[in-house]
Amino acid sequence: MLLTLDIGNTSTTIGLFDKDNLLDTWSISSDIHRSEDEIGLTLLNLLNFHKYSHVVDKACMSSVVECLTQRYKTAIEKYLNITPFVVTNKTTNLLKYGLDYPEEAGADRIVNAFAAYNMFKKTCIVVDLGTATSFDIVTSKGEFIGGVICAGMKIQAESLKKYTSKLPMIRIESVKNTIGRNTIDAMLSGIVRGHACMIEGLIAQCEKELNEKAIVIATGGYSEIVASYMTRKFDYINPYITLQGLKMIYESHVKN
Numbered sequence: 001m002l003l004t005l006d007i008g009n010t011s012t013t014i015g016l017f018d019k020d021n022l023l024d025t026w027s028i029s030s031d032i033h034r035s036e037d038e039i040g041l042t043l044l045n046l047l048n049f050h051k052y053s054h055v056v057d058k059a060c061m062s063s064v065v066e067c068l069t070q071r072y073k074t075a076i077e078k079y080l081n082i083t084p085f086v087v088t089n090k091t092t093n094l095l096k097y098g099l100d101y102p103e104e105a106g107a108d109r110i111v112n113a114f115a116a117y118n119m120f121k122k123t124c125i126v127v128d129l130g131t132a133t134s135f136d137i138v139t140s141k142g143e144f145i146g147g148v149i150c151a152g153m154k155i156q157a158e159s160l161k162k163y164t165s166k167l168p169m170i171r172i173e174s175v176k177n178t179i180g181r182n183t184i185d186a187m188l189s190g191i192v193r194g195h196a197c198m199i200e201g202l203i204a205q206c207e208k209e210l211n212e213k214a215i216v217i218a219t220g221g222y223s224e225i226v227a228s229y230m231t232r233k234f235d236y237i238n239p240y241i242t243l244q245g246l247k248m249i250y251e252s253h254v255k256n
Helices: 036-049 066-080 107-120 153-163 183-210 223-227 241-253
Strands: 002-007 011-018 021-029 058-063 124-129 132-138 143-151 215-219
Touching: 002 066, 002 241, 011 036, 011 241, 021 036, 021 241, 036 066, 058 066, 058 107, 058 241, 107 124, 107 132, 107 143, 107 215, 107 241, 124 183, 124 223, 132 183, 143 153, 143 183, 153 183, 183 223, 215 223, 215 241
Parallel strands: 002 058, 124 215
Antiparallel strands: 002 011, 011 021, 124 132, 132 143
């Protein structure tokens, strides 16, 4: 079975595949102070608890947290006896790069673009609502041409708390009205509804530059909330596209 790990700035998403079947997923914090032994024991305990440790024989990972990349790799080697396949911007020749500086592209963005292209073989925009909200755009010719990166909703909420004297820290959730009649609802409207408007507007501008309609796939924990305020809905909401992309890349580059 294949263990996939998407190491993000806030959390690490883990998935276990049995061939094409995603058996289970977990999420743990991307604590930069966690040692390789702590990481290894956490992974081992998760797999042991669910009785998977004896069947996992492959691993593929991507990371946007540089200090954790080697620790996770070492932890998997030490505690699971597996040498993981680590995705970088040099991993795949199935995607062309239409970027000014391909070496700057985050591994998660490459994985998302790779997954979207292989799923649809058409021009796609993957909107990933994580710590940052990013647009990863791949053309119908399999060229990753870049996208958009902006502050995610949690960052916006934290910034309002940090840089104002009276605004509280809030939890991201749905808000009934655009016009907030109290501070929290006003903040939620600005963050959540504002994010929906931003995404919708950016999709339209990207499609104008592309000169064609794109398939738009949303991923990330806030996708459903944001989608409810959009007129131009996402074509698909896929919370596991990054894990699926890791599986696709592994199968494309490693002989079983």
